[in-house]
Amino acid sequence: MLENTQILISGLICGVILFQTAIIAPSIFKIFSAEDAGPFLRTIFPKLFMLVATLSLIALILSFVSGIKLSLYVYSFTFIFMLICYHIVPITNKARDDGNNKKFSRLHTVSVVLTMLVLILNLGWLFLI
Secondary structure, three states: OHHHHHHHHHHHHHHHHHHHHHHHHHHHHHHOOOOHHHHHHHHHHHHHHHOOOOHHHHHHHHHHHHHHHHHHHHHHHHHHHHHHHHHHHHHHHHHHOOOOOHHHHHHHHHHHHHHHHHHHHHHHHHOOO
């Protein structure tokens, strides 16, 4: 039962990430200019990171109860990576506002890489159980 709940949570995490990055963000840029899309994306991405962090925390607690060691690692990394992404959002936004494109690019790359790692971790561990 707990294992099924963890699988469901990993599926939700993957679905949320894919929906946000593959559908929402590109659609916003097709409809709005970069100036108009920015405020929306600045609002939605922190919510994405906190939603995934919250889901992973719930799954992490279930991992302790179920004793599945692999899921402990997956959800620990998922939680930590999403907290990092959440906390660098204001710094990333400030770099963009200040015209510091190099810093913005580095921070944006960090958040993209961490988010993709979370996606891969949550997809990958399902094939190992």
